[in-house]
Amino acid sequence: MTSDKTEVLIVGSGFGGAIAAYHLAAGGAKVTVLERGPWLETKDFDHDFLLGSSYTRAFDFVVGDGMSVLGGNCVGGGSVVYFAAMPRAPRFVFERHGSIGRRMWPAEISRDTLDPWYDRVAEAIPVTQQDWNDVTYSGGLWAAACHHSGRTANPTPVAIDNAKCTNCNWMMGGCRFDAKRSMLTNYLPAAISHGATIRPLHEVQKIERTHDGGYRVHYNIVDDVDYRVHSESGVIEAKIVILAAGAGATPVILQRSEEALGKMPHGVGRYFSGNGERLNTAILNEDKVREVLGLSREDGLAYEANQIGKGPTVACWDRLDEKLPEYSRYSMEQLYFPPGLGTILAQVPGGDAPTWFGKEKKEILKRWRSWLTIFLMTEDDNEGVFGPPPPTGNAFRVSQQMLGRGALKYDPTPNTLSGWAKADAEVKEIMEKDGLATIAPWTNDVVGAYTVHPLASCRIGDDAATSALHPNHELRDHPGIFVTDGSAVPGALTVNPAMTIAALAERAVPGIVKAAQNRGIDVKYGAPSPDGSISGRRGVTKLALSLAGD
Amino acid sequence: MTLEAYADTIVPGEKRHPDDHAIAGVSEGPGSVEAGAIELLETEATGITAGLDFLVPMLNGHAKAYAEEHGRDLDPSLPEFVALSYEDRVQLILKLTKNGHPEKDGWVSLALFCNMAFDSAPHLSTAQALADGHPGLRAMGITTPDADGLWRFPNYSYGRKLAEVHPDTTPSGSPA
Numbered sequence: 001m002t003s004d005k006t007e008v009l010i011v012g013s014g015f016g017g018a019i020a021a022y023h024l025a026a027g028g029a030k031v032t033v034l035e036r037g038p039w040l041e042t043k044d045f046d047h048d049f050l051l052g053s054s055y056t057r058a059f060d061f062v063v064g065d066g067m068s069v070l071g072g073n074c075v076g077g078g079s080v081v082y083f084a085a086m087p088r089a090p091r092f093v094f095e096r097h098g099s100i101g102r103r104m105w106p107a108e109i110s111r112d113t114l115d116p117w118y119d120r121v122a123e124a125i126p127v128t129q130q131d132w133n134d135v136t137y138s139g140g141l142w143a144a145a146c147h148h149s150g151r152t153a154n155p156t157p158v159a160i161d162n163a164k165c166t167n168c169n170w171m172m173g174g175c176r177f178d179a180k181r182s183m184l185t186n187y188l189p190a191a192i193s194h195g196a197t198i199r200p201l202h203e204v205q206k207i208e209r210t211h212d213g214g215y216r217v218h219y220n221i222v223d224d225v226d227y228r229v230h231s232e233s234g235v236i237e238a239k240i241v242i243l244a245a246g247a248g249a250t251p252v253i254l255q256r257s258e259e260a261l262g263k264m265p266h267g268v269g270r271y272f273s274g275n276g277e278r279l280n281t282a283i284l285n286e287d288k289v290r291e292v293l294g295l296s297r298e299d300g301l302a303y304e305a306n307q308i309g310k311g312p313t314v315a316c317w318d319r320l321d322e323k324l325p326e327y328s329r330y331s332m333e334q335l336y337f338p339p340g341l342g343t344i345l346a347q348v349p350g351g352d353a354p355t356w357f358g359k360e361k362k363e364i365l366k367r368w369r370s371w372l373t374i375f376l377m378t379e380d381d382n383e384g385v386f387g388p389p390p391p392t393g394n395a396f397r398v399s400q401q402m403l404g405r406g407a408l409k410y411d412p413t414p415n416t417l418s419g420w421a422k423a424d425a426e427v428k429e430i431m432e433k434d435g436l437a438t439i440a441p442w443t444n445d446v447v448g449a450y451t452v453h454p455l456a457s458c459r460i461g462d463d464a465a466t467s468a469l470h471p472n473h474e475l476r477d478h479p480g481i482f483v484t485d486g487s488a489v490p491g492a493l494t495v496n497p498a499m500t501i502a503a504l505a506e507r508a509v510p511g512i513v514k515a516a517q518n519r520g521i522d523v524k525y526g527a528p529s530p531d532g533s534i535s536g537r538r539g540v541t542k543l544a545l546s547l548a549g550d
Numbered sequence: 551m552t553l554e555a556y557a558d559t560i561v562p563g564e565k566r567h568p569d570d571h572a573i574a575g576v577s578e579g580p581g582s583v584e585a586g587a588i589e590l591l592e593t594e595a596t597g598i599t600a601g602l603d604f605l606v607p608m609l610n611g612h613a614k615a616y617a618e619e620h621g622r623d624l625d626p627s628l629p630e631f632v633a634l635s636y637e638d639r640v641q642l643i644l645k646l647t648k649n650g651h652p653e654k655d656g657w658v659s660l661a662l663f664c665n666m667a668f669d670s671a672p673h674l675s676t677a678q679a680l681a682d683g684h685p686g687l688r689a690m691g692i693t694t695p696d697a698d699g700l701w702r703f704p705n706y707s708y709g710r711k712l713a714e715v716h717p718d719t720t721p722s723g724s725p726a
Binding site for chain 2: 047048049050051052056063087088089090091118119122127129130132133134135136137140141143144146147151152153154155156157166167168169170176226228295297298299304305307308309310314317318320331338339340341343344353354357358359361362363365366368369397398399400401403405445446447495499
């Protein structure tokens with residue numbers, strides 16, 4: 001067993017880990033990042049479904065009881081496999097009550113107080129608006145369908161360099177053309193240039209306290225090809241630990257550490273949210289697309305463009321209305337979902353059982369190019385709970401890569417079911433109007449509900465009974481341990497969460513720097529954006545002083 | 551033969567020859583079996599290969615019980631699941647993959663990989679599979695890549711405004 005020391009140890013290298021790593025390294029701390037997945041470079045991002053290609057190496061699919069989670073598993077984490085949609089959460093989200101009967105976000109966080117941190121992220125990554133020329137055929141079709149039924153539709157803000165994007169639609173396995181702005185293109189190289197060390201294929205098992213008030217982190221080294229194989233183990237000691245392993249893994253590490261660290265706050269591994277997500281598959285009538293919507297491509301086709309694009313480009317935000325009651329607000333976004341683990345969950349619209357397999361299902365597979373997927377993000381009830389942790393990692397790994405069985409239990413409440421049903425009904429109304437398409441939601445019967453945006457399994461809050469973290473992201477009763485990933489977000493956001501996860505991580509950094517200083521680490525807050533820009537820093541100067549308690 | 555019959559129930563195909571019992575023959579064009587389901591299931595990286603030796607007799611045991619319950623006479627020369635009609639295979643798979651069934655995980659995994667053999671062929675390199683005319687990828691209409699094995703779509707947009715933007719959109723392009 002190898003043993004080592006660092007000042008700040010970060011678990012995970014996605015948005016939460018990379019942002020913290022950059023600021024702390026740039027501020028002068030010795031930073032080490034442990035990442036359980038491989039370190040893939042641009043040339044490694046394949047256009048290939050072959051087992052063992054980047055498509056299976058870079059992400060994880062964990063089947064739970066009632067909920068399955070798709071997440072990143074590589075240096076850069078979720079940012080390498082995400083679809084780069086970066087909207088800010090609507091104002092009402094921060095006022096939500098959810099399952100606790102009162103405001104679930106900390107009193108000091110609102111859209112107004114988070115906006116300067118959103119600005120920092122938008123400058124650093126950077127995030128830009130798209131115009132209608134950037135919108136793909138599928139996004140354009142969704143916009144036209146929304147307009148046809150009297151609704152608005154927005155090109156979404158994204159973290160994509162459109163000049164480099166080839167609309168290949170392989171972005172889920174990493175971007176071969178460096179068009180997608182993942183953490184590999186901004187925060188992580190900047191962190192490395194300031195001396196941060198990143199160790200791939202290091203899967204953290206548990207944390208224990210050292211005699212001097214620091215922490216000792218135990219890890220296994222994962223085989224580069226067969227993730228079921230762990231060859232060695234080791235420990236590393238640190239004064240500050242930042243957990244950013246993702247909402248499907250951070251609480252599991254803490255659960256496994258409870259025996260050594262002492263009792264965990266009640267909120268660890270509870271209040272998990274799937275961001276209320278639903279996927280609907282519309283099978284388009286190409287003639288109606290031409291006749292009703294007046295759409296046609298350069299090559300004369302009306303649509304048949306399911307394979308073409310770059311993830312979500314258009315969303316309908318008509319239901320993000322703060323005047324509507326909770327659980328009836330949602331966004332409806334066009335999304336490409338590749339074949340493989342998703343296609344099986346598409347159901348035959350209007351069919352009798354079986355609808356997810358069998359001869360009728362094969363007939364809709366033959367019309368795959370005419371599919372349009374609509375992604376719904378609703379308000380769920382934070383009803384997910386993690387069971388006992390598996391012996392290693394966050395799941396019993398089934399396949400060499402990608403597929404595992406986890407201990408997450410998710411039993412949707414009537415509130416969540418009602419929100420899902422409302423959103424499903426509206427998208428059906430839009431897509432079936434005047435015979436444009438037939439549509440059905442993905443089945444939850446096969447692998448449970450399905451989220452690509454796991455949240456809230458160690459959430460921040462003002463109340464010790466319903467949150468795992470103080471509003472500054474420090475783990476309750478365990479000073480020196482912080483959580484900065486999606487697990488800190490209190491609840492569903494009704495939009496894609498990466499922008500909010502990143503803004504919260506930016507906001508958490510001044511407090512972490514202060515805690516590091518108090519533990520004798522020579523570190524300062526105040527780095528510019530990774531590319532040297534400074535307007536974002538200027539915008540948060542006063543807020544940062546306040547968060548550091550100065 | 552039993553696994554072929556399971557795969558053919560998930561994505562059915564045409565019989566390969568008149569005496570083909572594994573493939574029920576309820577669909578035109580090749581299905582999961584011809585797409586390589588058995589080859590994929592026997593790929594060790596899936597993690598279910600070692601379990602197949604257990605799943606096959608279990609499936610035939612369930613098929614035998616199903617036949618007795620529903621009064622079906624099975625051809626004794628065939629494995630029990632293969633001897634069931636397509637409709638009965640469907641009903642049995644619905645039962646085995648239903649929430650609460652103690653063996654659900656195993657039967658769902660089997661269905662997932664049988665489907666993937668057809669829709670993404672993860673036992674093959676995708677570009678090569680397309681070049682070789684993989685029946686599933688071809689049926690779905692997946693296009694071939696450029697000469698370097700990468701996909702690019704220079705035409706991708708209708709290129710015009712197609713809806714009104716929400717009135718409460720902020721200067722950053724986000725919802726208010």
